Amino acid sequence: MTSDSSTVRVPLYRLAHSRSGDKGDISNLSLIAWDPDCYAVLAQQVTEARVAEWFGYRRPVRVTRYLIPTLHAMNFVLEGVLDGGVNDALNLDTHGKSLSFHLLDLRVAVAPSLARRLPDVPGDALAPARAAPE
Amino acid sequence: MAASPFLIGCATGFSGDRTDGAQAVVDSLAARGGGTLIFETLAERTLALAQLARNADPDSGYEPLLAELLAPVLANCLRHGIDIVGNFGAANPPTAARRIASLAREQNLPAPRIAVVHGDALASPEHRALLRERLGPALDDMDVVSANVYLGAGEIAAALRAGAQVVVAGRVADPSLTVGPALAHYGWAMDDWTRLGRATMAGHMLECGTQVTGGYFCVPGLKDIPDVHAAGYPIAEIDADGGFVVGKAGGTGGAVDARTVKEQLLYEVHDPARYLTPDVVADLSQASVQVIEPDRVAVHGIAGHARPDELKVNVCYRGGWLAEAEISYAGVQAEARARLAADIVQRRLGGALAMRTDLVGVLSILGDDGGTMLADRPAGHARDVRLRLAAEHADARTAERLLREVTALYTCGPAGGGGVRTSLRPRLNMVSCTIPRDAVRSGWTMMETTP
Numbered sequence: 377m378t379s380d381s382s383t384v385r386v387p388l389y390r391l392a393h394s395r396s397g398d399k400g401d402i403s404n405l406s407l408i409a410w411d412p413d414c415y416a417v418l419a420q421q422v423t424e425a426r427v428a429e430w431f432g433y434r435r436p437v438r439v440t441r442y443l444i445p446t447l448h449a450m451n452f453v454l455e456g457v458l459d460g461g462v463n464d465a466l467n468l469d470t471h472g473k474s475l476s477f478h479l480l481d482l483r484v485a486v487a488p489s490l491a492r493r494l495p496d497v498p499g500d501a502l503a504p505a506r507a508a509p510e
Numbered sequence: 511m512a513a514s515p516f517l518i519g520c521a522t523g524f525s526g527d528r529t530d531g532a533q534a535v536v537d538s539l540a541a542r543g544g545g546t547l548i549f550e551t552l553a554e555r556t557l558a559l560a561q562l563a564r565n566a567d568p569d570s571g572y573e574p575l576l577a578e579l580l581a582p583v584l585a586n587c588l589r590h591g592i593d594i595v596g597n598f599g600a601a602n603p604p605t606a607a608r609r610i611a612s613l614a615r616e617q618n619l620p621a622p623r624i625a626v627v628h629g630d631a632l633a634s635p636e637h638r639a640l641l642r643e644r645l646g647p648a649l650d651d652m653d654v655v656s657a658n659v660y661l662g663a664g665e666i667a668a669a670l671r672a673g674a675q676v677v678v679a680g681r682v683a684d685p686s687l688t689v690g691p692a693l694a695h696y697g698w699a700m701d702d703w704t705r706l707g708r709a710t711m712a713g714h715m716l717e718c719g720t721q722v723t724g725g726y727f728c729v730p731g732l733k734d735i736p737d738v739h740a741a742g743y744p745i746a747e748i749d750a751d752g753g754f755v756v757g758k759a760g761g762t763g764g765a766v767d768a769r770t771v772k773e774q775l776l777y778e779v780h781d782p783a784r785y786l787t788p789d790v791v792a793d794l795s796q797a798s799v800q801v802i803e804p805d806r807v808a809v810h811g812i813a814g815h816a817r818p819d820e821l822k823v824n825v826c827y828r829g830g831w832l833a834e835a836e837i838s839y840a841g842v843q844a845e846a847r848a849r850l851a852a853d854i855v856q857r858r859l860g861g862a863l864a865m866r867t868d869l870v871g872v873l874s875i876l877g878d879d880g881g882t883m884l885a886d887r888p889a890g891h892a893r894d895v896r897l898r899l900a901a902e903h904a905d906a907r908t909a910e911r912l913l914r915e916v917t918a919l920y921t922c923g924p925a926g927g928g929g930v931r932t933s934l935r936p937r938l939n940m941v942s943c944t945i946p947r948d949a950v951r952s953g954w955t956m957m958e959t960t961p
Contacts, residue, residue, distance in 0.1 A: 393733055393769060395726070397778030400942065402639040406776035408769065433882040442782050446798040446811060447772050453780045463555065463829060463939045466866035466900040469875040478876050497731050 523719025617664025708816020735761025857870025
């Protein structure tokens with residue numbers, strides 16, 4: 377991953393939006409960049425391995441990433457992460473509807489010039505002023 | 511100048527959706543020269559629940575809010591030549607059709623021509639044998655509630671071409687509710703994969719109602735939508751080549767923009783090059799969107815490939831019992847007391863039940879049932895915490911033990927626990943398989959109009 381002194385780490389929610397869908401024990405998470413610059417960051421850094429690790433606590437059987445460059449978007453398919461799915465899980469959120477917002481907390485490294493023009497949520501735990509160093 | 515496109519509006523995205531969306535859609539369609547109104551009301555489990563209702567009462571088993579959905583718009587639809595297509599027949603399409611006929615009579619309307627699609631329910635011994643072949647011996651142990659195959663657009667299109675004004679279906683693929691009317695309107699061939707692929711994605715944009723018009727989309731400060739409390743239901747304009755523009759009913763809140771369209775395009779999609787339906791394999795891997803004007807977005811670049819050889823079947827069967835119980839703690843050491851309460855219940859239950867623990871106010875939905883995420887989180891000092899415990903068991907009495915232990919926390923648990931709520935509910939489980947097309951005996955019939 378590219379991360380050096382010339383970059384800053386920002387959560388994905390500043391670069392993209394996402395929606396979860398479910399079929400059985402499979403969750404799909406779209407990740408849609410605001411624009412081509414953001415998409416380039418996602419394509420390089422939000423890899424299958426990175427997402428599999430981020431959702432590791434749910435023990436995914438397989439994580440597949442599909443790129444749709446014409447939409448500046450990608451689609452992640454996470455198999456085996458819903459504790460059996462809507463009919464079997466004990467979770468309040470049996471669909472895994474909230475998982476898209478877990479993805480959006482993943483942090484990526486971006487150039488300061490890009491970070492400056494990204495939308496932000498002042499006061500959020502992951503906002504710049506309070507973000508803990510990693 | 512190009513011929514005016516065919517309009518299809520969708521007024522519900524699931525059973526449980528708002529019921530007041532159709533009026534504005536019908537007004538828009540009527541003002542623009544007509545079109546078709548569709549209702550999608552069948553999530554995966556909805557049909558099994560409908561079958562249970564029908565078992566208890568042979569006159570039920572269709573969308574419970576059918577009359578509430580149609581009553582405000584039936585007259586206008588018939589007057590303006592707007593056909594109505596829905597999967598609101600659920601587990602009992604013929605009875606749903608009769609209810610619509612009686613609704614027309616109640617409103618002193620001329621009797622509409624109502625078609626009923628049949629063949630999705632797989633209840634014959636031959637079908638049971640086929641499912642046994644596909645699902646294996648596991649099927650023998652299942653208390654099956656319903657088995658339904660996803661039908662495609664063919665029956666809907668044929669019924670509309672024969673003059674049906676209302677088409678009542680049970681299980682059909684959601685996008686087929688849109689592909690059917692488009693097929694009937696344009697007369698495309700059933701192997702015109704490109705056009706079917708495009709129309710399928712138009713249906714995919716419509717099938718979740720306001721999910722494409724700003725519903726289920728807002729993040730204050732990041733993605734804001736105007737008047738989302740009154741978001742309009744979507745209308746697709748489909749051209750003779752299947753190309754489409756997504757819009758919404760006039761005079762409503764919400765918005766259709768590039769972002770809302772992209773989110774819905776990828777909703778519940780796995781491989782974007784292979785979105786499988788009974789009608790076609792749609793391919794959105796090269797899709798792009800173009801904002802034509804506010805609240806009108808064209809989707810380009812959709813392709814289609816030959817339809818799958820087999821059709822998908824959902825089999826729903828009775829599962830175990832889900833027990834859920836909650837209790838709240840506030841003030842000093844609230845989180846510690848909630849964690850202690852969970853520990854007390856776990857010790858009392860021993861190995862009888864595998865329990866999930868949630869601390870609402872700390873961590874309640876992102877975690878896994880195994881508790882890995884919660885275990886990794888150091889105990890904190892949250893001062894307003896609701897403990898939620900959940901467990902499942904095949905035996906209701908065993909599952910109920912969780913509820914009794916949580917209730918007993920009132921006198922036996924940590925200090926200051928309040929607001930116990932418990933529930934015990936039967937669950938429905940589901941398995942899926944595919945079966946050959948020629949094993950399915952689907953069709954449609956025009957309902958006889960009774961004088």
